[in-house]
Amino acid sequence: MTHAESAQVPHTSSSESTLRIGVILPEVLGTYGDTGNAVVLAERARRRGIAAEIIHIGIDDAVPDSLDIYTMGGGEDIAQEIAASKLRNDSGLVRALNAGRPLLAICASLQVLGHWYEDARGQQVSGLGLLDATTRPQGARSIGELVCEPALEGLTELLTGFENHGGGTTLGPDARPLGRVRFGNGNTTLDIEGATQEGAVQGSIIATYMHGPVLARNPQLADLLLARAMGVELAALAPVEIPGVKQLRAERLAVARS
């Protein structure tokens, strides 16, 4: 059974409906704190007077197709394989994506959404084919800070996160990178201009190697997802300043200048 974790958000008017944020398989794709992305989305909605609810979708639950936005986190190879197997046999996420509902996918989830990935043991695992992407072991793990210039329309601020992955991802023509790496490794594959690509964007999916949680470090990306979920322009959202975020960003982005 899915369970809702209330974000304790009051409705400010009876005409407003609750924004429903799904966290897909947090028990297997949650080892890096990526479930925090849903908390950031709910909190940024709440501070604008928009009611929000976080719904954990467990391994035995059918993925509901009618939520407003979805998040999926990273995970170890074994956990990732369990998630891939579950999601190959559940069409709920596909229906949600076909309806244009936004999905934020982190690291292992990026790999699972691709056609296939090869894990550290050399085992090839079928993915969901929702991203035109394939992943192979890079040899050495990429661990550390990751800073990128955004390549997605609407994003103007540098993206910062923490990466920890063994796989390197190659995008096919139907997927675009989320950004170009300034510091760190990202997908570990180069674009035609020689820049290292980071992440993948296709349809309503935004996927990235950035943990952090990434939305705590990149409020503009959080707001872009919220705006898409609400069907409004990013500029239509009232600004929200969370104490400490500017300083966090300045500290984390400093690695790219060193």
Ligand SMILES: NC(=O)CC[C@H](N)C(=O)O
């Ligand atoms: N951080 C992660 O989600 C890791 C994903 C995958 N197991 C890898 O090592 O590439």
